[in-house]
Amino acid sequence: MKAVLCEELGPPERLSFVDLPDPAPGPGEVVVDVAFAALNFFDSLIIEGRYQTKPSLPFSPGGEMAGKVLSVGAGVEGLAPGDRVAGYLGYGCCRGKVVARPDQLTLVPEELGLDKAAGLIITYGTTLHALADRGGLKRGETLAVLGASGGVGIAAVELGKLLGARVIACASSPEKLDFARARGADAFVDYSREDLKTRLKELTDGRGVDVVYDPLGGDYAEACVRALAWRGRHLVIGFAAGDIPKLPLNIPMLKGADVRGVFWGAHVEREPAAHRAELARLFDWAAAGDISAPIDVVLPLSETAEAIGRIKRREAKGKILVGA
Numbered sequence: 140m141k142a143v144l145c146e147e148l149g150p151p152e153r154l155s156f157v158d159l160p161d162p163a164p165g166p167g168e169v170v171v172d173v174a175f176a177a178l179n180f181f182d183s184l185i186i187e188g189r190y191q192t193k194p195s196l197p198f199s200p201g202g203e204m205a206g207k208v209l210s211v212g213a214g215v216e217g218l219a220p221g222d223r224v225a226g227y228l229g230y231g232c233c234r235g236k237v238v239a240r241p242d243q244l245t246l247v248p249e250e251l252g253l254d255k256a257a258g259l260i261i262t263y264g265t266t267l268h269a270l271a272d273r274g275g276l277k278r279g280e281t282l283a284v285l286g287a288s289g290g291v292g293i294a295a296v297e298l299g300k301l302l303g304a305r306v307i308a309c310a311s312s313p314e315k316l317d318f319a320r321a322r323g324a325d326a327f328v329d330y331s332r333e334d335l336k337t338r339l340k341e342l343t344d345g346r347g348v349d350v351v352y353d354p355l356g357g358d359y360a361e362a363c364v365r366a367l368a369w370r371g372r373h374l375v376i377g378f379a380a381g382d383i384p385k386l387p388l389n390i391p392m393l394k395g396a397d398v399r400g401v402f403w404g405a406h407v408e409r410e411p412a413a414h415r416a417e418l419a420r421l422f423d424w425a426a427a428g429d430i431s432a433p434i435d436v437v438l439p440l441s442e443t444a445e446a447i448g449r450i451k452r453r454e455a456k457g458k459i460l461v462g463a
Contacts, residue, residue: 140235143443146197148188151444164212169251171238172209174200175462176232180379183451194230194238201232205257223247225256233443245418249448250426259432263421265403269374273399278303280349288315290458295352296322297430318456339366361382371396430439433457
């Protein structure tokens, strides 16, 4: 089978495209013929050794995938060859076939394309956990979404609307804001041209926003915490802007506000039943067309380095997938 390998830590250009033997399932294991692997910002970090998960070399990037069950090992129940499945493995999905545990896989409804299923697990899974569980987003509240045209950003726009919020999309260009507008955002901030804190205050008549969905970090974080409403919640998703911010803690104190961490990978591991329920809910929404799970582009597996590079350069509008 073909596989993309990180054999030495470094930028995407150092990834290798190689041939590996086909895997066989052991007891309690499933081999999946991968149709699509989906990429995320953390893939640019994990291949450089800058992510909290540090696999042993060599390894394949790609945390999520969808495909068809090829074979099952002894003791596996509930899955059979030919079943359409999707799963979150953390890393290792950028290869033709993967080995997974049954509890890492979820059946994909026939009405849902495997490309959509592959691309929504991490972004929409992270976002539903963030907004509904960690953020406690309520109908009628205001949600500000940073990086609103990227994978998790669009997920936050769509899920925020489904959960009944007024959504303010924040992005770095009019084109990216137009993309969020087409997915239902109500108001907009171009933080390449406008002061983020000031504009968020203006769009809420001085009250401030109830929930901030922040996958960027950097200087954007403090501006958004300063724009929170009384009892607002700032959700820490990640640090795509590059820097981990250091916040003056008097700001949340004076607002009675919370800064809440969202570590979806640990949530999946520690609370698997809740994760499976969330994923089933998302698959149903996607199959019904309630969420779009937009795909920017599907590139060949051999172009995984270019795919990760596009995400690192913040060029993606929706998810970037690689496929056989």
